[in-house]
Amino acid sequence: MMSKKTPKMTDSLDLGKVFGQSIRRLSPKDLARNPVMMVVGVGTLVTFLLGLTHLAQGEPAGLDFAICAILLFTVLFANGAESVAEARGKAQAGALRATRKDLKARKLDGDQHKEVAATDLRRGDRVLVKPNELIPADGEIVTGAATINESAVTGESAPVLREARTDNSGVSAGTKVLSDEIVVEVTVDPGNSLLDRMIALVEGAKRQKTPSELALSVLLAAMTLVFLIVVVTLVPFGGFVGATPSYSVLVALLVCLIPTTIGGLLPAIGIAGMDRAMRANVIAKSGKAVEVAGSIDTLLLDKTGTITLGDRKATAFETVQGVAPGTLRDAALLTSLADPTPEGKSVVALARDKGSDVEAAEGTEFIEFSANIRMSGVDLPDGRILRKGATDAIRKFVTENGGNYPQETDRLVDRVAKNGATPLVVAEGNRVLGVIALSDVIKSGIKERFAKLREMGVKTVMITGDNPVTAAAIAAEAGVDDFIAEATPEQKLDIIRKEQAEGRMVAMMGDGTNDAPALAQADLGLAMNSGTQAAREAGNMVDLDSDPGKLLQVVEIGKQLLITRGSLTTFSLANDVAKYFAILPALFVTSLPALDALNILNLANPMSAVLAATIFNALIIPVLIPFALKGVQFKPASATQLLRRNLLIFGLGGLLLPFAAIKALDLMLTVVI
Structure with a gap:
């Protein structure tokens, strides 16, 4: 370890x-x-x-x-x-070898399974792993979700969640399943696993x-x-x-x-x-990767998790004219009581801090967030309907219920966005109550680190899916040299190629399958260990801690x-x-x-x-x-x-x-x- x-x-x-x-x-x-x-x-x-x-x-x-x-x-x-x-x-290799030694696997064959040595597994095989068992080979979870202890690889004792069909589906040989059964599809042949590469390196x-x-x-x-x-x-x-x-x-x-x-x-x-x-818990697939890190000219960084902490936090309630602050505060709290996300919990915490003491009455029906309707909320026993969500989603909801969407709401939304926060609009039936500001918290010391990179001649570019106004505000606060708003995976690849065509060395990080082309194209591709196997194979470095901010340390x-x-x-x-x-x-x-x-x-x-x-x-x-x-x-x-x-x-x-x-x-x- x-x-x-x-x-x-x-x-x-x-x-x-x-x-x-x-x-x-x-x-x-x-x-x-x-x-x-x-x-x-x-x-x-x-x-x-x-x-x-x-x-x-x-x-x-x-x-x-x-x-x-x-x-x-x-x-x-x-x-x-x-x-x-x-x-x-x-x-260090002795402990790593001990982790790999005597690993066994339940290899699936249809509905049946048989126990085999981990060294007999090949790419494409599927294995069943139960709680308190070690994962026998690198692979992707194809069925189920589980908390996994990765301390044998990363040195961190805190368990992590890995789930099928997400960007956090990759698992490594020698890590331990703590809860639930999962089916893992092996993605490497013997001798090519992350653990094998670590030992060799x-x-x-x-x-x-x-x-x-x-x-x-x-x-x-x-x-x-x-x-x-x-x-x-x-x-x-x-x-x-x-x-x-x-x-x-x-x-x-x-x-x-x-x-x-x-x-x-x-x-x-x-x-x-x-x-x-x-x-630093970074696996370099070759000495060249470490050397290239020292020659980087352009650094592409995702905003979430790299520049910001990753979890947005409610920081303010902005009411429209004629609405009492307490009305917006209580409505925001009720719409977030059943919201398990960090953002939802932060709305509840902010409302409580501002004096709200309302509770959900018996018979309250909670409406979970859906990507289709892009809003969530509650239907109260007294007939009130409360919703919070994206600007366009709430606009549609209010107008369909016979209300008017005030222009003042757009001004509030723009003001929140210009301050670098994400706006969520709150409505009661056909009436807009106001806006919740969800702020991305900039990581402590990140601006100073960017300043150091600038001294070394490294250009930093923030990539985000946020709108240009929000992206500009966060970029200014973080101190990056440039930013790309509303970016797509294809745009990432185009940016890398453009920089390289101008003679610059480019580094980037990623964890999803859609990041694989850009990771492979970049001169230095840092893949997250928690990400997909495709991302880990495409990059020439793997961060065992899955900390996006590690890219700065690698440079x-x-x-x-x-x-x-x-x-x-x-x-x-x-x-x-x-x-x-x-x-x-x-x-x-x-x-x-x-x-x-x-x-x-x-x-x-x-x-x-x-x-x-x-x-x-x-x-x-x-x-x-x-x-x-x-x-x-x-x-x-x-x-x-x-x-x-x-x-x-x-x-x-x-x-x-x-x-x-x-x-x-x-x-x-x-x-x-």
Whole structure:
């Protein structure tokens, strides 16, 4: 079960297993996946062989073996970074595997059913699930409704309602039915369920390099090749000036000049990005999805549940001329007594707060809301007929009963709508009493979050089915950049395509089958776990909490991934400058005394200079592992501001830190050597 609390890096971390995994990654097959570390690995072998050769010839081999040991630790530290990142996910995978283990299913065959292993189920099979039983496979409820405990997947203990033929019909393997029987149609084959994907993702087994990670890997490989050529040319140059350098020292120079720091940390950064998404209870189907989240230009957000709390609340009663406030208040209460919706309950609460104490008399007949008539109400024993509903529905009701619909009602409706609320008109027989204002409550802090996204260059667009007047009022209050009113699923798809045609990366969320085309079209599609299977399959991320507001957090996680990678790359490249000033003078200072001018660190001797630089090169990787796993602190800013911050902190810091560290190591080595 995943916890909402983010564990510390050492939680559930077996250091022995991490070390063992780092050793196993020394195999040529694993090293070949990372060209930079492969060069370090080859260098380790070369210096070891050079040491053995010098020993056989009776020559000193201490420097050879010292460099060999340091390079070995460099590779182990780099492997350890990736192993630690994966180990954190594997600690979660054990609980997930336990959830899946030994699941059984009642497979339906006509009117009969037989018990089979969950692993034998295939797409299209139907299973019967009874109370207190685990759902054996991902699927859609086709018959019935039930409350389900999804804590094994989401970490939340509060049960949720899932019902057939609604947008909340999707269920996941390993979740528990608490009430009622349901029939579930399996929608995935074995190995492709949400639980299977979660296990694979947290273990890092199926993590593939993202496009920018591949591009950076190619750049690092090219830089490594360039420095390899440069170092090889130093051999004939040394012979020309009469100072052929030690091959072990040349290997040390090569390893110090190539971008070993970012080369060693790059896999860990990618895995940690997916891990951060996982800890936010978001399943990313690939590392690319997390990376894309950091490159989003346009964010499409549904109003209900994302920008607003989702449940409208009665906030005011507006009476027409000649109607006493108490008359409207009491009528609104009576029409809402049997209304089980949050809106209906809020009308009752508001009326009670304003002093209404009426109760339904015996013989009162309640008229439930119907989508056809778009109103509800009561027929009282004394002959009064009370109704509340949409403007056009009440207008029709009043006129059909021989009354007049006053123009003042339209003015009240417009005023309520302009304030961002939804108007409900209340009538008694053929007379309009007034309007109830149902307000969408804007989520706390949402305006500030949109402001942060704007600072990052992300455009926010609210999509709603409300009329343009109401939509404009809510958009202004929430602080979004734009809005689309009276939107249809087709319009969502058209908006995404239009934005993409203009070169923008688009993200959106959805939970229904009608959202599937737009989720598939968007660069980042965040599907709700409570939604339909079609929506979950179409999106490239699934929010286990089914919280529409999570889309904002996902964008921040993606931004942090890109910022972390850029920051550590800048730091790594800046490191090379200091190591250049440490090793290069040590190579040729004997034959070319003028090179001593480059010895700005005033290092004691060539041997200590080489060892100090190489030791620093190895130690900086484990020092930066916490940064790679936790991520560089995220602060909303423009691309220019981020570049300036990177250069100032990680560029200048990466340039100055090695000078101080190498000098300190040199002083310690002079005592030992």
